Amino acid sequence: MQPFPSTYFTYKNNQLHCEVVPVAEIVKQAGSPTYIYSKKYFEDAYKEFDAAFHEIHHKIFYAAKSNFNLSVIKTFLQLGSGVDVNSEGELYRALKAGAKPENIILTSVGKTKREIELGLEHDVLMIKAESEEEVYLINDIAESMNKVARVAIRVNPDVDAKTHPYISTGLSENKFGVNSETALKIFRMQNQLKNIVFTGIDMHIGSQITSISPFVEAVEKLANLFLILKKEGIELKHFDVGGGIGIQYKDEKPFTIKEYAAAILPILKSLDCEIIFEPGRYLTANAGILVTEVLYTKKNQKKNFIVADAAMTDLLRPSIYGAYHHIQPVNFDETKGEIVADVVGPVCESGDFLAKKRSIQKSEHGDLLAVMSAGAYGMVMASNYNARRRPAEILVEGNSFKVIRERETFEHLLWDEENYL
Ligand SMILES: *Cc1c(COP(=O)(O)O)cnc(C)c1O
Helix, strand or coil, X not given: CCCCCCCCEEEECCEEEECCEEHHHHHHHHCCCEEEEEHHHHHHHHHHHHHHCCCCCEEEEEEHHHCCCHHHHHHHHHCCCEEEECCHHHHHXXXXXXXXXXXXXXXXXXXXXXXXXXXXXHCCCEEEECCHHHHHHHHHHHHHCCCCEEEEEEECCCCCCCCCHHHECCCCCCCCCECHHHHHHHHCCCCCCCCEEEEEEECCCECCECCCHHHHHHHHHHHHHHHHHHHCCCXXXXXXXXXXXXXXXXXXXXXXXXXXXXXXXXXXXXXXXEEEECCCHHHHHHHEEEEEEEEEEEECCCCEEEEECCCCCCCCHHHHHCCCXXXXXXXXXXXXXXXXXXXXXXXXXXCCEEEEEEEEECCCCCCEEEECCCCCCCHHHCCCHHHCCCCEEEEEECCEEEEEECCCCHHHHHCCHHHHC
């Protein structure tokens, strides 16, 4: 078994470390299962992304849905990032983490009236509209609040991002955004819409995209619309490229940020406006791991099973997308040999697994396993099914670590139910 290539999670004396802290030491204190994040990874990834676009006027709006822990959002805010939020709840989190409203973009294919009101009340940088009906509703709400709403239109450029169908968003069969014709029609209503000012055009074609060409194709299509509008006197301040950049989970060879920049910079430069990026996974996925303890190992006629204390309730991606997460021992011991096994959780579903048919170091009760690349769409998708408490989250910074979210208690799980007995 090869360890997952990382300079933030490495073996020293056969012990897995996050930065310079032994993972086993963290688990001794925090228990299992636990998410562990490297602060340096967040910072380095952000700085690398930012630097790749230094030639143009740009701003990164971290897509908080990939990891919405307040301390994670705050880490990006301190680096100068804005936040892209997808719901009232994420807006609440962004504000609690200290984001200024002018550094927040409100997204969502189905905003409620309340969410639009909140966006206007807080005066966020812009609200992204995803349908003609929504544009009218925003205009009405803004009128009733005596405000002028800053609005961007999300365009679905109809390009194939060649990613998992569940996370592809830029095809005409997907629910997101409006097509080019509708976008032009909406922008051209600017004069009739007294309580809206169109400030941006936006796209987000999917997630975990590992080839550049869909981005280039989509940016070209959107740039074309931007320039048509400019000729007609509709000058937009922002051109929003969205997120979606793929990372390595297994043996993907994703493009680098420099390559991404080199491919789209020539188009972006010609627009002469502020360029917005909304990376999520790229900044967070490989910053985190989920550590789990082996409860049992067993074997039947067909298979070896490793029953771990982490389940689909802690990391859903394998169950819903069939996603691959590398799994490696926290305590590496070559003498133990390898087996091929399914790594499964305690939940009452056959869909509850972390890995299938995986070559893995032979392990026994009490061993710790690290599920790699778990910093994005991990904890944010965790649930309480089987009345399981969601894991703790730990942030490592250099040679120290701190809890940034305690493991839930059973009181948390009950919420107010006892009051109704
Ligand atoms: C999910 C999402 C992102 C972030 O996507 P990643 O693949 O995590 O980079 C950015 N923008 C919008 C609108 C999104 O829905």
